[in-house]
Amino acid sequence: MNSRYAIALTGAGISTESGIPDFRGPSGIWTKNPEAERRAYRSYERFMEDPKGCGRKTKWPELLGNLETAEPNPGHYALVELEKLGIMKCVITQNVDALHEKAGTGNLLEYHGSILKLRCTSCTSRFRQDEFNLENLIRENQLPPFAQVWRSNKN
Numbered sequence: 448m449n450s451r452y453a454i455a456l457t458g459a460g461i462s463t464e465s466g467i468p469d470f471r472g473p474s475g476i477w478t479k480n481p482e483a484e485r486r487a488y489r490s491y492e493r494f495m496e497d498p499k500g501c502g503r504k505t506k507w508p509e510l511l512g513n514l515e516t517a518e519p520n521p522g523h524y525a526l527v528e529l530e531k532l533g534i535m536k537c538v539i540t541q542n543v544d545a546l547h548e549k550a551g552t553g554n555l556l557e558y559h560g561s562i563l564k565l566r567c568t569s570c571t572s573r574f575r576q577d578e579f580n581l582e583n584l585i586r587e588n589q590l591p592p593f594a595q596v597w598r599s600n601k602n
């Protein structure tokens with residue numbers, strides 16, 4: 448092996464053994480429900496246009512199953528072992544399921560985000576979701592926060 452800086456780029460396929468469906472495989476979410484795909488692509492834009500009006504609960508959990516109880520599989524752990532050996536320098540994933548983090552990957556880039564993290568739409572800072580009591584914030588009508596800031600940033 449001549450490579451000195453190995454990285455892994457992962458997608459939905461690595462998590463199917465953990466019980467999370469992929470998108471375009473034979474039993475994929477988009478394969479089985481093309482309309483859900485069209486709705487998903489529009490949902491972020493709708494959220495940014497009207498955060499309160501678009502509803503507070505995403506449809507992702509029902510599409511993907513229960514991500515919070517999913518566990519890493521041998522594929523996720525193999526990448527952690529390669530990292531410990533100094534072979535794997537970084538894992539880049541498009542998955543939001545947090546299974547690389549749960550497996551123990553150290554240098555991880557989650558470019559579609561993570562179910563465990565929140566992102567500020569104004570300054571792009573990331574926060575761990577468990578730092579907030581989202582149910583209380585919803586009950587107190589504090590979510591989504593800073594709606595006026597989002598709207599003013601659009602203009």
Ligand SMILES: [Zn+2]
Nearest residue numbers: 567569570572
């Ligand atoms: Zn911010």
